[in-house]
Amino acid sequence: MADLTTNFLGITSPNPFWLASAPPTDKEYNVRRAYEAGWGGVVWKTLGSEGPPVVNVSGPRYGAIWGADRRLLGLNNIELITDRPLQTNLEEITRVKKDYPDRALIVSLMVPCDEDSWKAILPMVEETGADGIELNFGCPHGMAERGMGAAVGQVPEYIQMVTEWCKKYYSKPVIVKLTPNITDIRNPARAAKAGGADAVSLINTINSITSVDLDLMAPQPTIGGKGTHGGYCGPAVKPIAMNMVAEIARDPQTAGLPISGIGGVTTWRDAAEFMALGAGNVQVCTAAMTYGFKVVQEMISGLSEWMDDKGYTSTADFIGKATPNVTDWQYLDLNYVTKAKIDPDACIKCGRCYIACEDTSHQAILMKEGRVFEVDDSECVACNLCVDVCPVEDCITMVELPKGELDERTGRKRGDYANWTTHPNNPSAQAAE
Amino acid sequence: MTTPMTPGIQSGRLSADALSRNFEDLHAPLDAHEARVAADRCYFCHDAPCMTACPTSIDIPLFIRQIQTGTPEAAAKTILSQNILGGMCARVCPTETLCEEACVREEAEGKPVIIGQLQRYATDTLMAKGVHPFTRAAPTGKSIAVVGAGPAGLSCAHRLAMKGHDVTLYDGRAKAGGLNEYGIASYKSTNDFAAREVAWLLEIGGITVETGKMLGADLTLDALKSDHDAVFLAVGLGGVNALRIEGEDQAIAAVDFIEELRQSTDLTTLPVGRNVVVIGGGMTAVDAAVQSKLLGADTVTIAYRRSRAxxxxxxxxxxxxxxxxxxLMFNVMPTAIADGTITLEYTATKDGKLSGTGETVTLPADQVFKAIGQTLTTDAGLKLEGGKIAVDAAGRTSLAGVWAGGDCATGGEDLTVTAVAEGRDAAEDIHAAVMGA
Structure with a gap:
């Protein structure tokens, strides 16, 4: 069985699965249960400055969207940072870290954007013996209106400034957690790096309204007839998160900056994908909130099986392995050709590929006598929609046309690699030297 | 005290409690959660095979999607617009040989979407709200006679009423409903569903029901033709095929037994044999046999002259x-009924012809039911074909102005759902004929 021990910023954990700063990590009771269940690390739910704690709503905090069979696909929340006293949290963190020295324990922080506030809290956190801190620059609701959370994360200068203070008053690793509610994720990542951050973690939750109560005519979760945007997470946000991770991983200005990947990690495969794109580990919340802490067991066994299968002996073997293959559209090979192929034995004859292609794509699937579906290569643009709508995995596959073979659609033989930068239709094409 | 072992034909073999449990719904209705889970399995197929397999062509993917999205009432309207007896069909259709057999999930996993039960969920939901979702068109002034208030007649009458015609719906029995009321196993139509469905169907208005009027006895086709603008015959098959064996007089028609059971208000008073033998291999044979068992018969045997296949x-x-x-006994045919026994002879097929092998077996049989097919009791002077009223695709008989459908007419299987389709389609043709040219 592959060794899943992962070293992230010099912090060693028995596996790369950390619980993200969120409700599951709000107190000692939950965190102990998480460690017992096998989680490699925990980012303790965000602490604020000393003084009267924040107050949460006492109505519903979460909204959701579901797939078939009410499988939870996306969750949003309007919960704030911890609403328990700072001292209570610090004492619990100290106790827990002492009892679980082999597990990672990171403390998430969010205090007002002034040096004194950070100078005040950091020594207290240092005293707990926790392995590092994560700066919550992402929380999109409630705290942002008080000049914290996303209000900081949306201004790269503030990110850099606060990160610098943290590096000044705290000796252990500083992770900057980024908000996705911006136009270009690379700027806050660059600012974090410039401020001396040891790593970035992303994504925090996305501004969202998950549903509208059509009787109350109000967004959900609804509090006394009103609703507000909440932070969206869960499987639905994974594609957005992975793109942002990849953008930072391949940005020359931040290349090599460690990344903790967050956003919809639900299975071992999700974790492997984030890590392949450059994340040194992953953080999980919604999967645990949906199924309980036990889900980590599948993540551990699955990742381990896959690593054995691929011959990876350490997570370091595959972290970032897919990063070089993330490129810009203009560098894609325009001479690469595939054609959809339907396996008639696997086909259950639902006809979804046919109607998707017929109504919304390229009329490249023929429906023949006896509900036999066949691809017309002379019309197939290889868009992959049929593959995506087919209920049977691997029933429809995209078969690569070998070089030199005729593409029946274009009437041209497949040529060598050529991209848009040199394409004759591109007005700013560079002539090949 | 009477028990299943008590000799002869006796009532009260089981307690009232046991009987009421035995005759509960065959499939308990789905609750909202079960319906959502089941509906989520539908793939919303293109040109869906289930829809093609349905004799009434209900848009199954659409109605299931309507259930998925929390609008079972809309689903019911989708169903009922094609099949006004969608509630009964959801209970009695052999879905395993129709829509559910064609379901792509059957091909994928050997477990189809439970279309019948979902259809029941949708139609029950609407009917429980007391909603009749159709309204009549402006009156046409035309009068149509529908003879036979079974599935074909009810379906035809409803469609005609919807088109604005005035319909007189005749039936020879005391209640409307036909086989839905008198001829289906009771665990498939519990809580007087057949009668409730008829009452709900009649809410469309414009249908006058005249029971106790039998074609051939109380009604003549000539009189109906002269009193109405068109006539639709859906008289079913009132006769029962004979066994043509010694002791025939001791055999009872299974349909009569089923009818008696359906109309019984106290099953503890309904007698059944200790040892029951049912001759036949169709749904009626199964309905009679299963219900005999549920009534407390000690042994029940279905004797069918051909193979299981x-x-x-x-x-x-x-x-x-x-x-x-x-x-279930296969490849046996009865040769004699006598003194509480039945003698069966084994059969074999040679050169495509079934004949007895000479070898026999005698079973105890206090009660023998015959269920080897039903026959038309009146031809009303119309051209017949294979013992049924000959009709074309639109349901037209050999006589102008007279249409026929359901079990009494040619075409399709003898199923409730087929009868509904034939009644509906004949109504469309009648409408075109009386309003058109």
Whole structure:
């Protein structure tokens, strides 16, 4: 069985699965249960400055969207940072870290954007013996209106400034957690790096309204007839998160900056994908909130099986392995050709590929006598929609046309690699030297 | 005290409690959660095979999607616009040989979407709200006679009423409903559903029901023709095929037994034999056999003259019978009934012809039911074909102005759902004929 021990910023954990700063990590009771269940690390739910704690709503905090069979696909929340006293949290963190020295324990922080506030809290956190801190620059609701959370994360200068203070008053690793509610994720990542951050973690939750109560005519979760945007997470946000991770991983200005990947990690495969794109580990919340802490067991066994299968002996073997293959559209090979192929034995004859292609794509699937579906290569643009709508995995596959073979659609033989930068239709094409 | 072992034909073999449990709904209705889970399995197929397999062409993917999205009332309207007896069909259709057999999930996993039960969920939801979702068109001034208030007649009458015609719906029995009321196993139509469905159907208005009027006895086709602008005959098959064996007089028609059971208000008073033998291989045979068992008969045997593969009752029905403790005997035909026994002769097929092998077996039989097919009781002077009223695709008989459908007419299987389709389609043709040219 592959060794899943992962070293992230010099912090060693028995596996790369950390619980993200969120409700599951709000107190000692939950965190102990998480460690017992096998989680490699925990980012303790965000602490604020000393003084009267924040107050949460006492109505519903979460909204959701579901797939078939009410499988939870996306969750949003309007919960704030911890609403328990700072001292209570610090004492619990100290106790827990002492009892679980082999597990990672990171403390998430969010205090007002002034040096004194950070100078005040950091020594207290240092005293707990926790392995590092994560700066919550992402929380999109409630705290942002008080000049914290996303209000900081949306201004790269503030990110850099606060990160610098943290590096000044705290000796252990500083992770900057980024908000996705911006136009270009690379700027806050660059600012974090410039401020001396040891790593970035992303994504925090996305501004969202998950549903509208059509009787109350109000967004959900609804509090006394009103609703507000909440932070969206869960499987639905994974594609957005992975793109942002990849953008930072391949940005020359931040290349090599460690990344903790967050956003919809639900299975071992999700974790492997984030890590392949450059994340040194992953953080999980919604999967645990949906199924309980036990889900980590599948993540551990699955990742381990896959690593054995691929011959990876350490997570370091595959972290970032897919990063070089993330490129810009203009560098894609325009001479690469595939054609959809339907396996008639696997086909259950639902006809979804046919109607998707017929109504919304390229009329490249023929429906023949006896509900036999066949691809017309002379019309197939290889868009992959049929593959995506087919209920049977691997029933429809995209078969690569070998070089030199005729593409029946274009009437041209497949040529060598050529991209848009040199394409004759591109007005700013560079002539090949 | 009477028990299943008490000799002869006796009532009260089981307690009232046991009987009421035995005759509960075959499939408990789905609740909202079960319906959502089941509906989520539908793939919303293109040109869906289930829809093609349905004799009434209900848009199954659409109605299931409507259930998925929390609008079972809309789903019911989708169903009922094609099949006004969608509620009954959801209960009695052999879905395992129709929509559910064609479901792509059957091909994918051997477990179809439970279309029948979902259809029941949708139609029950609407009917429970007391909603009749159709309204009549402006009156046409035309009058149509529908003879026979079974599935074909009800379907035809409703469609005609919807088009604005005035319909007189005649039936020879005391209640409307036909086989839905008198001829289906009671665990498929509990809580007087057949009668409730008829009452709900009649809410469309414009249909006058005249019961106790039998064609050939109380009504003549000539009089109907002269009193109405068109006539639709849906008189069913009132006769029962004979066994043509010694002791025939001791055999009872299974349909009569089923009718008596359906109309009984106290099953503890309904007699059944200790040892029951049912001759036949169709749904009626299974309904009679299973209900005999449920009434408390000690042994019940279905004796069918051909092999299991040729049995008209579906594999689901066969399994149901076996699960209830009915013994299925194949390749046997009755030769004599006498003194509480029945003698069966084994059969074999040679050169495509079935004949006895000479070897016999005698079973104890206090009660013998015959269920080997039903026959038309009146031809009303119309051209017949294979013992049924000959009709074209639109349901037109050999006589102008007279249409026919359901079991009494040619075309399609003798199923409730087929009868509904034939009644509906004949109504469309009648409408075109009386309004058109």
């Amino acid at each position: 040729e049995m008209a009752a579906s594999p689901f029905e066969q399994d149901l019978a076996a699960a209830k403790g009915v013994r």
